[in-house]
Amino acid sequence: MLGARLIGVNSAITTPFKQNEELDEEALRGEIRYQIRAGINGVVVNSTPGEISSLTIEERKRICGIAVEEVKDRAAIITDVGTPRTTWSIELAKHAEKVGTNFVMALTPWLLPQTDETIYNYYASLARELTEAPLILYNLPKYAGYNIPPELFRRLLSEYPDKIAGIKDTSGSIEKLRTYISAAQGKASVVVGDDKLLYPALNAGANGCISAMAACFPNLAVNMYEAFLVKDFKTAESIQKKFDAVKDIFHRFPYLGAQKGVQELQGRKSGFPRAPLRALTPVEKEELKAALTQLGLL
Secondary structure, three states: OOOOOOOEEEEEOOOOEOOOOOEOHHHHHHHHHHHHHOOOOEEEEOOHHHOHHHOOHHHHHHHHHHHHHHHOOOOEEEEEOOOOOHHHHHHHHHHHHHHOOOEEEEEOOOOOOOOHHHHHHHHHHHHHHOOOOOEEEEEOHHHHOOOOOHHHHHHHHHHOOOOEEEEEEOOOOHHHHHHHHHHHOOOOEEEEOOHHHHHHHHHHOOOEEEEHHHHHOHHHHHHHHHHHHOOOHHHHHHHHHHHHHHHHHHOOOOHHHHHHHHHHHOOOOOOEOOOOOOOOOHHHHHHHHHHHHHOOOO
16 A cells, blocks of 8 residues: 555564475465564565575565465565566566555665666666555665665655655664655655664664564564663663674574574474575584573573
């Protein structure tokens, strides 16, 4: 629905694969149900923790369809349609709208160098095509190689006011996030994607998060957001400190393998990453278990 509000805790979930790298649809459905039970505001599929770059167009359509089937209006569905090619992204966006996604998110095209003009054309082309689901810009300069200027965000909001829901910022900079909040002028949402900035971003005026850590520990992320809303800043800050520690632990291992590993330790069937990414070894999994147990998270 155009004009829908992007707020709260939105979980950027992983995509479960079988050991032969096939999509594990049963596990995916189970993961979506887990997120819904935790009380999150939105389920985000086909994004960076979902191994966006290793999914085919048809797989992304299938995953989007499964999300719509499982969520059943109990939360928002956010589908990332970002690709290196505008026509592919438009194809995914049209499909996402057709099956009933609530928001279409688009990571900036990656690998090849981009300019302000090419990125404007990319998002403007998507905005013009959308008729039901509003668009979320996705800024991830570390991996995409382009940092969306606040002026470009402001221009798109001005030209497509009913089509742009907001922006997800994973620049890792509170200063950058504040420039987006200023550019939005309350007319669109700004959500944070950097897991170490979830609570600082709320303090800065962000509307919520689209987060891998929220997917990993949705109950904690919801507790943080709800604590912030009632001005229980001590609780919100204590949860952020736990997230900071978890992020540091994850960086000791293959990162996505660690995220899927902790979800498996929680009893969630998260499967294997696709090569060249890899799952944790048994020794690594024990090390991860010990570290998280020490934090009281297992």
